[in-house]
Amino acid sequence: MANWQQVFALDAKYNAYRAPNNPQFRTLYIKRRSQLLRESASNPEKDSSARKDYLQLRARLLSAKYGSPAFSDQGSIKSRSFSFGGRSISKSTLESMDPKLGDTRKFHRRQRSSGSAKFNLDGPMKRIYDSIELVPTKEAEASRAMAGGMTVSENYAFAGMHHIFDQHTDADFAWSLSNDIILSVSFDGTARLWKVASGECIRTIRDITGAELHSCLFHPLNNNMFVTGNSKCFVQVINVSTGKGYKGGSCKITGQALSLAFDPTGATLWVGDDKGSLSSFNVDLAHGKLIRTRRVLVCEGHSITSISARAWVSREAREPSLLVNCAINSLCLFRICPDGSLQLKKRFSIRQKHAHVRSTFCPLMSFRQGACVISGSEDMCVYFFDIGKDKKACVNKLLGHSAPVLDVCFNCDESLLASCDAQGLVIIWKREGKQGVL
Incomplete structure (x- = not known):
């Protein structure tokens, strides 16, 4: 069943590229595809290795036809x-x-x-x-x-603001893999699923403990599964279709679950808490179970407010990495060792002692020597760091906010950057370079 769920997630990922002028066809295709996969999954005569082979081959064919x-x-x-x-x-x-x-x-x-x-x-x-x-x-x-x-510095030379708006309110949310649903969680103890096309709330799910919800995340390969973290130190895996938690999909950690991240395969879930610990879990995709594997103390007593995982960040840095914001005035880059332990590779200086500041890897794989990460900061700046540099790693700093910058996010081709601050202001930055304004 797990392999067919991955096949469906793969088809959903590419569905926007099918018949771009006929959205009705795309909707019909994905519904029929889901039905066929469910029927195939119930057939006990199918060999599991053949299913895995089919998944890999289909991924290659879709990539060749549509591009990723x-x-x-x-x-x-x-x-x-x-x-x-x-x-x-x-x-x-x-x-x-x-x-x-x-x-x-x-x-x-x-x-x-x-x-x-x-x-x-x-x-x-x-x-x-x-x-x-x-x-x-x-x-x-x-x-x-x-x-x-272009060099790394030239490629991230953002200049000028594309748009500013101040209607933002506090929320934590995540997009589904198919881009048609938004998941949001809030301090009222509910997770809500929103239909993007109409803005309709299609499901409200209350936390089983009644606690405030701090974080949420869709599974990267299964659109029907998401994870929440609450103030009572619980992490819960939930089924989108039923609105119920999976059996064995709830685990307690050492502190409030402030941040979540999956590795790119969806096999490992990382959870950061307000006590300074990172907990890792193996995820059973077929049954939604969480299996605790390791706990790493990063900075005792200091909140871990953001986690971002990458399998590799450039063609010269091919080891799995974890980017972590912890309230010790620094952004930490860890290497994920084969046994699941973490090895600190770099620290980058930012201002963070109290605010829930977030960071991210720049989304495009780097063809250059070096690769960048980006973070907000309590000093009202947006920072770009080249992880390949030992000295003067900051390659750009954006000024424009008048409050601590809490979150940063790129669009898929890195032509636009969004940053938001503690006063609710969101700035969209545009990139300029040798190839012109993007």
Whole structure:
């Protein structure tokens, strides 16, 4: 059943790209797809390994046909064209560059591990996937050219405000994978599901303990599952369709659950609390169970207000990473070790002692040397840090707020940045660079 849920989540992810001028068809397709997958999942004769093979193959075919919605943590392609020196590179142009991309003197190849499944990809499709796996050295001219030949500092040189609005109110919310539902939680102890198209509240779910809810998050592979964290130290996995918690899907941690993050596979859930601890859980996707694996004390007595996980942040930094805001006037970057423990890699100086400040990885995979993270701060600034620099890591600082900046968020192509502050002001920043205003 878990594999078919992942297949449905994958189809939902790409559904916006099907028949863009016919939304009725997209709705009908996803309903019929859900019905067929449920029927297939109930067939005991299906072999589980065949289902896994099918999931991997379908992901490749969808990516080849539509392109990925964004540069993912696994290095997928946002579309079938790239920016190269200010111009667009089509798939055929990329193929013509293949001999240069395959130069073993400048690149190393990483063997893709695909479990028991083996695929024989030929022609253009194989060339595209081979190019995804390239890891540049310091002389990686081709990869830097794909990024427009810009340095990290130039790429994040935001200048000017695109829009300002002040109708924002305190809330914690998350988008569903299919972009048609918003999940919100609040201090009144309820989680609410909202239909984006109409603004209608389609379900209200009360916390089982009646506590204030601080955080919420959809599962990255299963649109029908989300997690909440409350002030009574409980984390709860909830089924969207039924509005009920999963059996075995509730766990208690050491403090109030202020922040949540899944790893990109959805197999691990990280929870940050107000006591300074990070707790990790294995997630049983089929049954919604949480299995406690590890607790790491990051900063005793200081709240962990934000967690962001990435499988790898650039082509030269391919190890899993965790970005953590904790109220000790610093932003912490951890390496996730194979055994699940954390190793501190970098600290970046920001102002945070009391406010619930959040941070994030910049969403696009970096083709350059280095990669950026971004954070709010109590000193009313937005900070960009290059994690590849040991000194002078701050590559940009945005001024414009008159209160502590609590949260920051990019759109998918990094052309616009949103930041919000403690007074309810939201600023949309636009990026300028060699390629013009985006």
